[in-house]
Amino acid sequence: MDRETLNKIKEELLKRKANIEKELESFAAKTDAEKNEYVSRFPEYGNESDENAQEVNQYTTNLEAERILENSLKDINASLKKIDKGEYGICKYCGKEIEVKRLLIRPDSSACVSCKRKLQNQK
Numbered sequence: 001m002d003r004e005t006l007n008k009i010k011e012e013l014l015k016r017k018a019n020i021e022k023e024l025e026s027f028a029a030k031t032d033a034e035k036n037e038y039v040s041r042f043p044e045y046g047n048e049s050d051e052n053a054q055e056v057n058q059y060t061t062n063l064e065a066e067r068i069l070e071n072s073l074k075d076i077n078a079s080l081k082k083i084d085k086g087e088y089g090i091c092k093y094c095g096k097e098i099e100v101k102r103l104l105i106r107p108d109s110s111a112c113v114s115c116k117r118k119l120q121n122q123k
């Protein structure tokens with residue numbers, strides 16, 4: 001992969017990372033800066049029983065969102081680390097280069113299209 005493409009991908013990854021962090025911080029507190037761990041805050045609407053029910057609902061939604069966003073963040077950070085180490089764009093299963101077209105759409109992918117397909121067929 002040429003440097004220009006790599007820089008473009010890195011920029012995209014950093015942009016996504018910032019967006020995810022912003023979203024996470026809107027309802028969760030960062031507990032571990034190193035590991036990017038977040039804990040959802042419990043929402044406070046009031047003390048009426050319908051308000052309490054709303055709080056629990058919102059909290060459940062937050063927990064699910066937190067899990068998904070944290071996973072995306074981990075993938076993005078892993079990709080950024082690989083860029084720094086010069087190992088970016090290599091399929092973790094077959095060791096071949098991942099298609100640039102795929103990386104431009106999903107810059108945090110760690111497997112090539114054919115390995116991904118094989119894995120999906122196994123399910």
Ligand SMILES: [Zn+2]
Pocket residue numbers: 091092093094095096111112113114115116
């Ligand atoms: Zn592969």
